[in-house]
Amino acid sequence: MQFEPWIVERVKARQGVLHPYDTLDAATTAFVVVDLQKYYTQPGFQGECAPARGIFDNVNKLAAAMRAHGGKVVWIKxxxxxxxxxxxxHHRHMLTPERSARRLLELSASHEGFEMPDTLDVQESDLIVVKRCYSALAPGASELDAVLKAHGIRTVLIGGTVTNVCCESTARDAMMLDYATIMVDDALAAVTPYEHEHSLNNWMLFFGDVLTVDEVVERLR
Structure with a gap:
């Protein structure tokens, strides 16, 4: 992702360089993939983010690289x-009754919408964490923080959908919990390009780094 000159200037003024991590220790790094369930990615479901299907190959590529280097892959559902x-x-005031009922149905554990698409390369060695709200690291939302700590994780790579909601919410809380946190540009998707870019611009200004899949792989050791 190319950042506007004023963003580059402000980031460099704050931290001295645009990208602060020259290398990434795979053994202490996790690729956290947020919400690429059928509900959020497949036609016919209420939560469909159509562009998310376009990042599957990149997500699979980075997941494979993480495994090859000894890192962890965590799928958030x-x-x-x-x-x-x-x-x-949220269900009473921020959703119509119809949308609330449909969300409760299509994201129930017994519904197809809760499942992962077959085109995503989810391996038995990967970790799966179930969350209850936007951020997987909000108090009481999931066991993600405990899982990451149990595996000695200090750096979190964020992919999935949608960039500006569950992905950014989880990433912000990761940063607040003192994880080095990187949003992976081409392993993320939002409903519109504007929402994706706006989210990553704001993230870069204040919270952490933004890298592509290839840039992450180049830094893994």
Whole structure:
């Protein structure tokens, strides 16, 4: 991703360089892939983000590189069972009754929408973490923080969909929890290019780094 000169100037003024990580220690790095379930990626589901299907090859490529270098791949899945109770404000006020009911149905653990598409290369050695709301690292949202700490993870690579909602929310909380956090540009997708770019611009200014899949792979050791 090419950043506007004023963004580059401000980032360099803040941290001295545009990209702060020359190398990435794969043994302490996890590729956290957010919400690439059928509900968010496939036609016919309420939450479909059509551009997300276009990042599957890049996600698979980075996942394979992480495994080859001894890193971890973590697939995050949203489950809405009981969300009308534990996330009642969202379901009561931020969704129409029809959309609320459909989300509860299509993201239930027993529904096809909860599943991962067959074209994603999910391996038995990978980790799967189920979350309840946008950020997988919000209090009570999931066991992601404990899982990362149990595996000695200090650097988090974020991919998945959508860039400016669940991915950015999880990434921000990772940064706040003191993980080195990188948003992987071409392993992320939003509903529109504007939302994707706006999210990454703001992320770069204040929270962490943005790299492509190839740039991440070049840094892995």
């Amino acid at each position: 949203t489950n809405a069972d009981g969300a009308d109770q534990f996330w009642s404000h």
